Amino acid sequence: xxxxxxxxxxxxxxxxxxxxxxxxxxxxxxxxxxxxxxxxxxxxxxxxxxxxxxxxxxxxxxxxxxxxxxxxxxxxxxxxxxxxxxxxxxxxxxxxxxxxxxxxxxxxxxxxxxxxxxxxxxxxxxxxxxxxxxxxxxxxxxxxxxxxxxxxxxxxxxxxxxxxxxxxxxxxxxxxxxxxxxxxxxxxxxxxxxxxxxxxxxxxxxxxxxxxxxxxxxxxxxxxxxxxxxxxxxxxxxxxxxxxxxxxxxxxxxxxxxxxxxxxxxxxxxxxxxxxxxxxxxxxxxxxxxxxxxxxxxxxxxxxxxxxxxxxxxxxxxxxxxxxx
Ligand code: ATP
Ligand code: FE2
Numbered sequence: 001x002x003x004x005x006x007x008x009x010x011x012x013x014x015x016x017x018x019x020x021x022x023x024x025x026x027x028x029x030x031x032x033x034x035x036x037x038x039x040x041x042x043x044x045x046x047x048x049x050x051x052x053x054x055x056x057x058x059x060x061x062x063x064x065x066x067x068x069x070x071x072x073x074x075x076x077x078x079x080x081x082x083x084x085x086x087x088x089x090x091x092x093x094x095x096x097x098x099x100x101x102x103x104x105x106x107x108x109x110x111x112x113x114x115x116x117x118x119x120x121x122x123x124x125x126x127x128x129x130x131x132x133x134x135x136x137x138x139x140x141x142x143x144x145x146x147x148x149x150x151x152x153x154x155x156x157x158x159x160x161x162x163x164x165x166x167x168x169x170x171x172x173x174x175x176x177x178x179x180x181x182x183x184x185x186x187x188x189x190x191x192x193x194x195x196x197x198x199x200x201x202x203x204x205x206x207x208x209x210x211x212x213x214x215x216x217x218x219x220x221x222x223x224x225x226x227x228x229x230x231x232x233x234x235x236x237x238x239x240x241x242x243x244x245x246x247x248x249x250x251x252x253x254x255x256x257x258x259x260x261x262x263x264x265x266x267x268x269x270x271x272x273x274x275x276x277x278x279x280x281x282x283x284x285x286x287x288x289x290x291x292x293x294x295x296x297x298x299x300x301x302x303x304x305x306x307x308x309x310x311x312x313x314x315x316x317x318x319x320x321x322x323x324x325x
Contacts, residue, residue, distance in 0.1 A: 001300065002065070003072040004056070004095060005293025008088030009080025009108045010132060011039055011171070013048040015059040016290030017070070020297050022118045025063035027283055027290040028055050034171045038161055045083035052091045059289065067099055072303055074296020077105030078313035079133070085312040093307050102303035105310060106295040108287075109134055109318045110145055112253040114298060115291035120278035122249045128238040128266065131254030131287075132157035132172075135199065135234065137241045138318055145318050148241040149197030156230060157256045159201035163226065166209050167219060177223045178259050184224025188217055192229055197240060199233045231262045235269050242275060252279040255286040298325040 007014035007029070014029035032039065032047035060066065075092035078085060089105075096103040113127045126148075127138045135151040154162070157174060164173020190207050193200045208226060211217050238250060250270050252263060263279055270277035284291060296303075301324075 001071045001297065002069060003074055003293045003296040003300070004059070004070045005289045005291070005296050006073070006075040006088045006092045007108070007287050007289045007292045008048050008084050009076045009078070009287065010084060011044055012287040013051050013055055013087070014287060014289035014292070015056045016288060016293040017059050017063040017065065018290055018293035018297060022294060024290045025065070026059040027288050028059040028062065029288055030055050036168070036170050038165055038171050039081070041081045041083050044081065045087055048084055048087040052087060056091065056095070067095065070095070070099060071101055072296055072300055073101060073103045074106050074292050074299070075103070076108045076111065076292050077311075078108065078316040080108060080314055082312065082314045085314060089310055089312055093310055096305075097307055100305070102305050103307060103310060104296050104299050104303040105313070106292055106299055107316055107318065107321045109136065109138070110321055111291035111295040113138060113145060113251070114295050115284045116251040116253045116278065116280050118294055119280035119284050120251055122251050122276070122278045124247060125249035125251040125278065126238060126242050126245060126247050127251045127253055128234060128257070129253045130156050130234060130256035130262065132161065134254065136318060137197070137238050139241060139245050139247060140323065141245065144321065144323055147317070147319050148244065149199070149237040152195065152198050152200040153202040156201065156234070157254070159205055159230070160226070160256065162205055163208050167212055172255070174256055174259065177226065178261065180220050180223040181227045181261065184218070184220040184222070186218070186221045186224075187228060188221055188225040190225055190229050192233060194233050194236055197237055199237060201230065204230065227259070227261050231265050235265050238266070239269050239273065242273065248275045250275060250277050253285060257285045258282050
């Protein structure tokens with residue numbers, strides 16, 4: 001069975017083609033980026049409308065397949081930005097109808113987790129999911145992926161991007177902050193906000209903006225301190241979830257997981273508690289169609305040809321999905 005997966009929750013329009021053995025035959029994406037400022041939903045939607053046909057065509061070419069070879073279509077149903085989700089839904093329905101094949105909507109956050117498991121061969125991990133809009137510590141317990149800790153306000157990626165925007169860098173800011181942090185030598189004290197099992201970034205953002213505006217600190221030192229502090233907060237919560245669930249594996253997922261310093265801190269924590277640490281390659285960390293295709297394969301029993309019933313779920317939470325695969 002071959003599944004074509006469409007991703008369009010936020011900045012990226014992606015198309016992945018995956019078979020039921022978990023082989024990724026193609027993983028093509030086109031991301032909306034800016035020189036200055038963050039994601040504008042209107043322009044992100046226009047971006048997706050402009051690139052969607054070419055992205056799907058390129059994926060089929062790379063996989064050396066025609067539409068007739070596709071058995072199933074899956075799409076990111078949520079959580080995400082409404083106008084962006086609609087583009088993915090419509091493209092997926094268009095393909096499914098044309099081919100007269102079933103379609104299934106899947107959860108974007110669980111897709112990050114399942115592709116991590118597929119690519120790293122972790123069996124029963126805790127997932128530290130660090131992306132733009134989401135920051136969650138997730139693990140499987142009793143039929144669902146449960147959230148053991150999460151951000152109380154914005155996601156870590158959006159927090160980093162907001163600070164990057166404040167200091168005049170464009171979107172995405174994460175890689176630029178990472179580069180600046182490498183040049184930072186001095187740790188500046190900033191708030192460390194862990195509340196129970198949850199984290200919070202908005203107060204830290206205000207603090208960092210004030211520090212930057214005061215011109216008393218080197219930008220590189222601020223970026224270095226930002227990373228050291230917020231990554232430590234997440235590693236702390238992930239470690240406690242591992243201890244609580246008695247799990248011995250950690251998988252890192254989401255776009256911020258591309259950050260080498262975050263990877264290093266997770267690796268050290270796992271080594272100290274005799275656990276295994278896994279991180280898939282970057283193309284499967286950032287938003288991508290392959291993860292949607294793979295989750296489509298896993299959820300194929302729920303696929304339907306009742307195209308009219310397909311809809312988006314912009315606010316769907318990880319723990320609302322029944323895991324029966
Ligand atoms: P979500 O899964 O919440 O819908 P998302 O759609 O925003 O997330 P992802 O592609 O998973 O998308 O993550 C994008 C985020 O990853 C952006 O905030 C970006 O700045 C961040 N990011 C990418 N590379 C790095 C890096 N090297 N260091 C830190 N952050 C990074
Ligand atoms: Fe994502």
